[in-house]
Amino acid sequence: RKEVEQDPGPFNVPEGATVAFNCTYSNSASQSFFWYRQDCRKEPKLLMSVYSSGNEDGRFTAQLNRASQYISLLIRDSKLSDSATYLCVVNRNSGYALNFGKGTSLLVTP
Amino acid sequence: NAGVTQTPKFQVLKTGQSMTLQCAQDMNHEYMSWYRQDPGMGLRLIHYSVGAGITDQGEVPNGYNVSRSTTEDFPLRLLSAAPSQTSVYFCASSYGGAANYGYTFGSGTRLTVV
Numbered sequence: 001r002k003e004v005e006q007d008p009g010p011f012n013v014p015e016g017a018t019v020a021f022n023c024t025y026s027n028s029a030s031q032s033f034f035w036y037r038q039d040c041r042k043e044p045k046l047l048m049s050v051y052s053s054g055n056e057d058g059r060f061t062a063q064l065n066r067a068s069q070y071i072s073l074l075i076r077d078s079k080l081s082d083s084a085t086y087l088c089v090v091n092r093n094s095g096y097a098l099n100f101g102k103g104t105s106l107l108v109t110p
Numbered sequence: 111n112a113g114v115t116q117t118p119k120f121q122v123l124k125t126g127q128s129m130t131l132q133c134a135q136d137m138n139h140e141y142m143s144w145y146r147q148d149p150g151m152g153l154r155l156i157h158y159s160v161g162a163g164i165t166d167q168g169e170v171p172n173g174y175n176v177s178r179s180t181t182e183d184f185p186l187r188l189l190s191a192a193p194s195q196t197s198v199y200f201c202a203s204s205y206g207g208a209a210n211y212g213y214t215f216g217s218g219t220r221l222t223v224v
Binding site for chain 2: 044087089099101102
């Protein structure tokens, strides 16, 4: 089983739509969880950390379910500029390095 | 504040050649890592370092060496380039460790081995 698994998509949604991405991880000892965004041919950039209680940053909401080892990202009121690949990220055993999912591709259309 | 700087941005090597990919950060980050990104494979960890003088292997270390003589620099050496090492290489750093803050990435080095 891969350490971090994501639905690769692509997700094609119209502007203004709400879209949700899911991710599962295999290491029950993982303590740190993130969503990164990667634009085409660019480096990944931290979108938000994911906390046990769930957290929100503007139009973005992240949830963590430790019992099911499941992370989600919800994007409300999608913008054209949200088009990118979203990477689910979990810390490795050592805590010092990260395991990345392969990413979910989002295309927001006019 | 330059962040994480990688050089070169592009490189073409012949099979068997060696080279060093440079990575420098000016944020006084303790933790640094090298990843490679291939289509359909996602980002895979090559080597990482938790401080000057301390390095460890990631999931795909074969064919690569690293050293960390200063906090700022974390070069990645390809010993004898192979076509399978054609990839985009990203260097990343973090202040408090990935566990707390996640990583800041450099803009990448696109390497082609022919």
